[in-house]
Amino acid sequence: MPYTEDDLLPLSALQHLLFCERQCALIHVERLWVENRFTAEGQVLHRQAHDGKPQTRDGVRITRGLPLSSFSLGLTGKADVVEFRPPADQTADDQATSLAGWLRERVALGLAGWTVTPIEYKRGSPKRNDCDRVQLCAQALCLEEMLSVHIEAGQLFYGEKRRRFDVPFDEQLRATTTEAAATLHAMFQSGTTPPAVREKKCDTCSLLPVCLPDAMSRGSASKHFDRQLKQSLAVTDG
Numbered sequence: 458m459p460y461t462e463d464d465l466l467p468l469s470a471l472q473h474l475l476f477c478e479r480q481c482a483l484i485h486v487e488r489l490w491v492e493n494r495f496t497a498e499g500q501v502l503h504r505q506a507h508d509g510k511p512q513t514r515d516g517v518r519i520t521r522g523l524p525l526s527s528f529s530l531g532l533t534g535k536a537d538v539v540e541f542r543p544p545a546d547q548t549a550d551d552q553a554t555s556l557a558g559w560l561r562e563r564v565a566l567g568l569a570g571w572t573v574t575p576i577e578y579k580r581g582s583p584k585r586n587d588c589d590r591v592q593l594c595a596q597a598l599c600l601e602e603m604l605s606v607h608i609e610a611g612q613l614f615y616g617e618k619r620r621r622f623d624v625p626f627d628e629q630l631r632a633t634t635t636e637a638a639a640t641l642h643a644m645f646q647s648g649t650t651p652p653a654v655r656e657k658k659c660d661t662c663s664l665l666p667v668c669l670p671d672a673m674s675r676g677s678a679s680k681h682f683d684r685q686l687k688q689s690l691a692v693t694d695g
């Protein structure tokens with residue numbers, strides 16, 4: 458395994474990395490965070506998805522807030538929901554009430570033939586970019602490493618659509634996810650924040666007020682402040 462426990466980075470950072478590398482560095486390297494309505498709603502949805510004991514419904518064992526890690530990707534995090542569907546000749550035992558207890562027993566008995574499905578909750582609607590799919594695929598890769606299983610697909614639930622969307626974990630998505638994890642580690646090692654590039658996506662970014670992409674795109678920060686100073690002096694002289 459290339460990584461140790463001390464090297465593990467937050468799995469959720471992949472979503473920020475795929476959206477904007479600068480946003481990822483501002484949040485996870487510089488520790489900047491700006492709360493707005495959308496981020497607050499997202500956190501409420503995640504808390505709701507995480508809360509609650511594991512349960513068995515229609516023969517499927519449902520776990521919430523399952524801790525995840527991968528030493529090959531160097532990631533750690535939590536899965537909102539993971540469903541364990543048994544093969545036709547087995548049932549999902551629901552005697553053990555604790556998540557760790559049930560999982561320990563299940564892994565000891567073996568998960569051959571079980572279908573393991575990670576489900577991630579999002580407040581908005583499906584996105585064109587790979588942010589959410591990569592985050593979900595990273596969860597699946599953690600589960601595969603932890604449980605020695607193969608996971609074909611997961612699901613993304615979008616609050617605005619009120620339904621789940623299937624996400625197949627094909628080779629391309631797995632490669633994109635592995636590459637993103639390596640890029641994340643390189644970013645943390647370098648400790649540098651990429652410069653801002655003003656794009657349409659900045660309009661939906663919670664860090665817009667602190668990132669200042671308009672100022673940065675017109676030149677360096679110092680040039681921006683020089684310009685501001687000249688403007689204010691011109692107003693004073695007038």
Ligand code: SF4
Binds near residue numbers: 476478654655664669
């Ligand atoms: S405002 Fe734009 S450049 Fe700045 S962090 Fe957000 S998306 Fe990235």
